[in-house]
Amino acid sequence: MKIFQWFYPTEHVTAASEITPAWLSDRGIKGVVFDIDNTVVPQDEPAGEEVAAYFRMLHEAGIKTFILSNNREPRVKAFAEAVGCAYYFRAQKPSRRGYLAAMRRMHLRRREIVVVGDQLFTDICGANRSRIRSVLVDPVEPKKDTAGVKMKRPFEKIVFRAWKKMRQKNS
Numbered sequence: 001m002k003i004f005q006w007f008y009p010t011e012h013v014t015a016a017s018e019i020t021p022a023w024l025s026d027r028g029i030k031g032v033v034f035d036i037d038n039t040v041v042p043q044d045e046p047a048g049e050e051v052a053a054y055f056r057m058l059h060e061a062g063i064k065t066f067i068l069s070n071n072r073e074p075r076v077k078a079f080a081e082a083v084g085c086a087y088y089f090r091a092q093k094p095s096r097r098g099y100l101a102a103m104r105r106m107h108l109r110r111r112e113i114v115v116v117g118d119q120l121f122t123d124i125c126g127a128n129r130s131r132i133r134s135v136l137v138d139p140v141e142p143k144k145d146t147a148g149v150k151m152k153r154p155f156e157k158i159v160f161r162a163w164k165k166m167r168q169k170n171s
């Protein structure tokens with residue numbers, strides 16, 4: 001179905017940690033816009049040492065990072081400070097507002113950025129609307145999804161399967 005394309009990611013990886021400096025430079029990417037909840041940590045959980053080390057590794061490789069979240073300021077601010085990057089809270093993804101702000105604040109062009117998120121209807125759809133490449137990750141801990149997100153997951157699965165089929169056909 002053609003309407004599904006609004007929700008198709010550019011790529012899919014199992015976990016955000018698979019996105020390494022080498023992976024990014026292969027694609028000419030200089031900046032990464034991360035969702036937080038269920039993308040890098042479970043819903044509402046703080047950034048642990050492992051996550052902080054991952055962001056440090058990206059920064060040391062010269063990769064810019066940005067946090068774009070629909071969550072509230074205290075949560076987003078604390079997380080962004082722990083991993084050392086700028087942030088945008090209550091982004092109302094898939095609104096384009098936060099994506100465009102991220103691009104501006106990182107001083108990068110569309111083609112130099114990638115969006116990383118766990119939800120097709122918010123993170124990925126917003127990236128597509130902003131014409132930015134995206135990577136879908138498997139939710140870190142689906143059991144901790146909010147009630148609203150849990151409701152959307154079966155529909156996401158339908159779209160994800162259609163995306164995989166389309167990719168196989170085109171490969």
Ligand SMILES: [Mg+2]
Pocket residue numbers: 035036037038039117118119
């Ligand atoms: Mg999320």
